[in-house]
Amino acid sequence: MARSRKPSAYARAGVDIAAQERGLAEVRKLARGTFGPAVLSEIGSFGGLFRPDLTGLAEPVLVASADGVGTKLAVARMADDFSTVGRDLVNHCVNDILVQGAVPLFFLDYVGAGVLDADRLVELVRGVAAGCRENGCALLGGETAEMPGFYQPGDYELVGFIVGLADRGALLDGSRVRAGDLLLGFPSAGLHTNGYSLARQVFFETMGLGLRDRIPGDPERRRVGDWLLAPHLSYLAPLRPLLSHPGLHALAHITGGGLTDNLPRVLPRGLAAEIRFGSWEVPAPYRVLQERGDIELEEMLRVFNMGIGMVAVVAPDAMRELSRGLAAAGQRIHPIGTVREGEGGVVYDLGLTEGALEGGP
Amino acid sequence: MARSRKPSAYARAGVDIAAQERGLAEVRKLARGTFGPAVLSEIGSFGGLFRPDLTGLAEPVLVASADGVGTKLAVARMADDFSTVGRDLVNHCVNDILVQGAVPLFFLDYVGAGVLDADRLVELVRGVAAGCRENGCALLGGETAEMPGFYQPGDYELVGFIVGLADRGALLDGSRVRAGDLLLGFPSAGLHTNGYSLARQVFFETMGLGLRDRIPGDPERRRVGDWLLAPHLSYLAPLRPLLSHPGLHALAHITGGGLTDNLPRVLPRGLAAEIRFGSWEVPAPYRVLQERGDIELEEMLRVFNMGIGMVAVVAPDAMRELSRGLAAAGQRIHPIGTVREGEGGVVYDLGLTEGALEGGP
Numbered sequence: 001m002a003r004s005r006k007p008s009a010y011a012r013a014g015v016d017i018a019a020q021e022r023g024l025a026e027v028r029k030l031a032r033g034t035f036g037p038a039v040l041s042e043i044g045s046f047g048g049l050f051r052p053d054l055t056g057l058a059e060p061v062l063v064a065s066a067d068g069v070g071t072k073l074a075v076a077r078m079a080d081d082f083s084t085v086g087r088d089l090v091n092h093c094v095n096d097i098l099v100q101g102a103v104p105l106f107f108l109d110y111v112g113a114g115v116l117d118a119d120r121l122v123e124l125v126r127g128v129a130a131g132c133r134e135n136g137c138a139l140l141g142g143e144t145a146e147m148p149g150f151y152q153p154g155d156y157e158l159v160g161f162i163v164g165l166a167d168r169g170a171l172l173d174g175s176r177v178r179a180g181d182l183l184l185g186f187p188s189a190g191l192h193t194n195g196y197s198l199a200r201q202v203f204f205e206t207m208g209l210g211l212r213d214r215i216p217g218d219p220e221r222r223r224v225g226d227w228l229l230a231p232h233l234s235y236l237a238p239l240r241p242l243l244s245h246p247g248l249h250a251l252a253h254i255t256g257g258g259l260t261d262n263l264p265r266v267l268p269r270g271l272a273a274e275i276r277f278g279s280w281e282v283p284a285p286y287r288v289l290q291e292r293g294d295i296e297l298e299e300m301l302r303v304f305n306m307g308i309g310m311v312a313v314v315a316p317d318a319m320r321e322l323s324r325g326l327a328a329a330g331q332r333i334h335p336i337g338t339v340r341e342g343e344g345g346v347v348y349d350l351g352l353t354e355g356a357l358e359g360g361p
Numbered sequence: 362m363a364r365s366r367k368p369s370a371y372a373r374a375g376v377d378i379a380a381q382e383r384g385l386a387e388v389r390k391l392a393r394g395t396f397g398p399a400v401l402s403e404i405g406s407f408g409g410l411f412r413p414d415l416t417g418l419a420e421p422v423l424v425a426s427a428d429g430v431g432t433k434l435a436v437a438r439m440a441d442d443f444s445t446v447g448r449d450l451v452n453h454c455v456n457d458i459l460v461q462g463a464v465p466l467f468f469l470d471y472v473g474a475g476v477l478d479a480d481r482l483v484e485l486v487r488g489v490a491a492g493c494r495e496n497g498c499a500l501l502g503g504e505t506a507e508m509p510g511f512y513q514p515g516d517y518e519l520v521g522f523i524v525g526l527a528d529r530g531a532l533l534d535g536s537r538v539r540a541g542d543l544l545l546g547f548p549s550a551g552l553h554t555n556g557y558s559l560a561r562q563v564f565f566e567t568m569g570l571g572l573r574d575r576i577p578g579d580p581e582r583r584r585v586g587d588w589l590l591a592p593h594l595s596y597l598a599p600l601r602p603l604l605s606h607p608g609l610h611a612l613a614h615i616t617g618g619g620l621t622d623n624l625p626r627v628l629p630r631g632l633a634a635e636i637r638f639g640s641w642e643v644p645a646p647y648r649v650l651q652e653r654g655d656i657e658l659e660e661m662l663r664v665f666n667m668g669i670g671m672v673a674v675v676a677p678d679a680m681r682e683l684s685r686g687l688a689a690a691g692q693r694i695h696p697i698g699t700v701r702e703g704e705g706g707v708v709y710d711l712g713l714t715e716g717a718l719e720g721g722p
Contacts, residue, residue, distance in 0.1 A: 040422060040532075047457050047458040047461050047463065047523075048424070048426070049424055050422065050424075050425065051420065051422050051423075052421070054415075059412065060415070061401060061410050061412045062410070062411045062412075062413060062466070062467075063409070063410055063411075064408055064409050064411065064467065064469055064501055064502060064524065065409070065502060066469040066471050066503055066504045066522055068506045070508060071508045071509070074508075074511060096408050097408045100408050105423070106425065108425055108426070108522055109427070110427050110429060110471070110520045112518060112520075141425060143426075143428050143429055147431060147432050147558070148432070149432070149435065150432060150434065150435060150518075157511075159504070161427060161469060161471075162408075163423065163425065171401075173402075197508070
């Protein structure tokens with residue numbers, strides 16, 4: 001039978017399989033660069049194989065989370081730079097399981113596009129692979145979908161999925177939190193992956209700024225694009241050595257919302273978090289967003305992380321030792337408040353002149 | 362401090378958090394309906410917790426896969442019916458790890474939308490949860506992202522992640538496949554989740570059909586929409602009892618392409634698959650796509666499953682026993698070919714008058 005072929009009918013429908021294959025070969029190479037001895041398969045089989053090291057675990061528990069990058073992707077597209085969002089995604093997922101006491105085993109990604117540019121795919125996955133390597137986690141697999149007409153040309157969707165491991169007895173679930181515990185805030189690098197719809201509206205529409213413009217009034221003279229694309233930080237490295245410390249009572253990842261909605265997720269009934277607003281310096285870009293966007297402080301605290309990407313809930317008598325451990329790992333921290341008796345939620349102490357602001361889940 | 366609030370600034374940016382919350386509450390309820398005793402957490406903590414039962418496993422291996430539904434979502438949107446695509450997604454993922462010898466533990470989903478309609482979200486996740494229940498797998502968590510301006514109004518992205526478990530010694534990786542092995546084809550329900558860009562082009566653009574139109578020349582008189590939205594079948598139930606049978610040498614999930622690209626994924630070097638085209642009846646809708654789309658058979662076999670959703674590679678001496686097991690489980694099968702020595706790929710025997718057609722990965 002003749003081997004001549006018509007131009008691929010599938011290509012005519014908008015899917016160029018050959019171009020996809022070239023990109024996928026590079027993607028597989030990037031993924032292999034994250035493989036340790038626990039990975040049994042190469043990418044390309046139907047699923048990835050991972051043999052977890054269960055040594056020393058009395059009762060192994062898998063901890064899993066799925067996340068997207070959200071409309072930070074729209075900023076990446078504006079900036080014509082998808083090199084950073086992969087790291088955002090991995091670090092976000094790593095933090096989500098870290099706060100349960102788990103360390104990452106492996107990660108899978110999903111990239112969706114209308115028309116998949118092979119170079120863009122590689123740029124995206126290079127960031128994912130870098131994030132995986134930095135967190136000691138295997139990029140075990142992924143899916144790439146070309147969906148003509150579904151995504152707008154130039155847009156890319158990026159979704160991630162992480163699986164980590166913890167011993168059941170060492171899980172962090174908030175149950176150890178007590179009145180009198182101290183709240184330690186870990187600085188964020190910016191918005192991380194949260195609040196981008198609103199931030200874009202204020203910066204680009206209300207204020208008419210461009211990515212290359214400096215944020216007005218920012219003493220650090222950051223450009224809008226640089227600040228918005230600053231990658232989500234992973235807090236695994238400084239926290240990993242402390243996960244089994246009995247004085248570390250809980251961790252809250254400040255994402256998908258601000259302190260107001262995230263801290264209560266680790267507070268047992270009958271307890272509230274009291275945050276001393278002003279105990280850390282809210283970075284200037286948030287103040288710009290608040291003022292120029294005409295957003296009330298309550299809303300700011302509900303939507304944005306306000307410069308705090310992670311909160312550790314710490315027993316008072318362990319404070320010194322844990323602080324030293326974090327400092328030794330190069331992690332800056334701010335004591336931002338305490339746990340007290342109360343009806344859930346977060347109470348913001350705004351100082352003598354302003355009174356208190358209550359928020360709840 | 363005053364508790365009055367401006368209309369939410371975040372809502373002004375296009376994200377209605379309250380409406381999302383209502384939908385999410387229902388979604389959590391649906392997820393809880395899939396939980397067995399292995400699930401330690403409720404949805405809503407930062408990550409889902411799953412304690413796998415490792416009893417009897419010498420060397421537990423986690424098998425993971427990520428998948429999307431692809432442009433079948435565009436058909437769901439046309440039909441104003443997102444009730445079936447969740448099951449598509451779960452069954453697709455279940456099959457992907459089943460072919461490695463793994464049974465599912467848990468699943469996570471991602472739903473992306475421009476503006477998230479709470480009822481639509483519930484409709485989508487209800488299908489995901491039903492698929493999970495049917496496959497005995499927990500819907501351990503998920504992510505819902507509202508990304509105004511990113512997705513077109515009415516469009517929903519749906520991505521799934523699955524983790525399963527196998528004992529290392531019982532993994533299926535194709536290494537047991539030998540020349541002389543038999544190929545058993547399992548009927549698909551339709552296109553499953555593959556080839557929708559091309560199928561939509563032919564049915565809707567070339568042929569000008571609507572969803573309610575019957576497929577011309579189909580003796581079963583199926584409607585275009587019904588056939589296109591027929592959910593991806595899971596082959597877990599019939600195959601699970603046979604996974605440890607030594608005569609089951611490999612399984613190939615026919616997805617992301619046709620037999621041509623999927624069968625070689627389980628063929629060791631030096632072997633090829635010979636498929637007797639005509640040994641199963643290709644359902645009429647594929648013939649319509651081929652003729653009216655002016656698509657060569659080679660391309661059809663590369664893009665579409667042609668009515669075969671799964672292929673089992675079976676030792677000849679185990680054929681009778683395995684066939685009986687499958688029949689007892691209500692699974693129809695077609696003997697569609699054999700493994701022979703050759704240089705990889707798939708050779709299609711088209712019968713005496715037409716000769717052979719070679720395809721390769």
